[in-house]
Amino acid sequence: MAPLVHGFDPPERFVTGTVGPPGSRTFFLQARNGAKLVSVALEKQQVAALAERIDELLDEVMASDRNTAMIPAVAPLDLEDTEPLEQPIEEEFRAGTMTLSWDPDDERVVIEVFPFTEAAVVSPEQVDEDFEEPEPDEVLLVRIPAGLARAFVKRSEQVLEAGRPSCPFCGLPIDPDGHLCVRANGFKRRDP
Numbered sequence: 001m002a003p004l005v006h007g008f009d010p011p012e013r014f015v016t017g018t019v020g021p022p023g024s025r026t027f028f029l030q031a032r033n034g035a036k037l038v039s040v041a042l043e044k045q046q047v048a049a050l051a052e053r054i055d056e057l058l059d060e061v062m063a064s065d066r067n068t069a070m071i072p073a074v075a076p077l078d079l080e081d082t083e084p085l086e087q088p089i090e091e092e093f094r095a096g097t098m099t100l101s102w103d104p105d106d107e108r109v110v111i112e113v114f115p116f117t118e119a120a121v122v123s124p125e126q127v128d129e130d131f132e133e134p135e136p137d138e139v140l141l142v143r144i145p146a147g148l149a150r151a152f153v154k155r156s157e158q159v160l161e162a163g164r165p166s167c168p169f170c171g172l173p174i175d176p177d178g179h180l181c182v183r184a185n186g187f188k189r190r191d192p
Contacts, residue, residue, distance in 0.1 A: 004138040006031070006038045006092065010108065014142055016047050016156040017085035022164045023175055029095070029113065030085050031142050037086055040113055040140050042095035044160065051156035053100055054109060054149050061102050061146075070107075071146040079151035082158075093138060109149040113140040 008014065011031040018025040027047050029040045062071045096116030103110050114136045144152065164173035169183040 001135075003136045005141050006138065007141045008033055008036075008038075009141075009143040010145060010148065011142055013081065013086075014144055014148065014152055015081055015083075015085070016051075016152070016159050018159060018162075019085070019089060022162070023173065025163060027159075028085060028089060028091070029140070030089075031140065032086060038092050038140060039085070039089050040093060040095050041091045042113075044163070046095055046098065047156050048160055050098060050100070050111070051153045051160075054111075055153045057100060057102055057109065058146055058149060066104070072150050075150040075154040076147045079147050081151060081155055092140070103143065106143075108143040108145055111140075111142045111144070113142075115139075 008031045011033055013030070013032045015030055016027065017030060018027050020026055025044070027042050027044055029042060029047075031038050058071055062073070093115035095113045097114045099110075099112040099114075101110045102108075115138060117136070164175060166172065167174050167179055167181055167183075170181050172179070172182070
């Protein structure tokens with residue numbers, strides 16, 4: 001049976017956002033075309049990796065000898081999106097594997113997000129074995145132009161930075177109720 005494809009080519013809106021207070025946030029990818037709204041939950045590290053990889057992909061395409069696309073070096077101001085996630089937020093699935101590519105024919109970044117499945121988790125003993133990932137039940141497929149991709153990266157970076165501040169000594173997040181720094185051997189540092 002073919003998977004259900006939530007396709008957006010291109011979406012009217014494609015953003016990263018969060019629900020909840022820093023330290024307990026749930027991250028979402030959200031795509032919308034008209035009344036069609038799809039929200040996919042994912043981990044903070046997945047947001048960071050996706051944004052970083054999109055930026056790298058666009059830089060690689062810009063530097064390519066065969067590049068004919070007009071790719072902005074930074075996010076165009078007219079594409080900046082600072083609005084909150086659209087309501088209602090109904091999680092379609094939790095993200096697992098994501099793929100990213102550049103389609104040179106219509107000059108779009110192609111993002112595929114597949115659901116997380118326990119069957120796709122590979123143990124260290126299974127790394128060398130032939131492994132066939134199960135066919136997904138559904139997939140989010142988004143095709144966006146380069147300018148919108150740069151705007152997605154900028155917003156994702158802002159969303160990531162809006163969380164808990166990092167400890168200047170150990171780099172771990174500082175909770176609102178305090179932080180026991182491992183680099184300070186469990187003692188709280190204070191200013192003289």
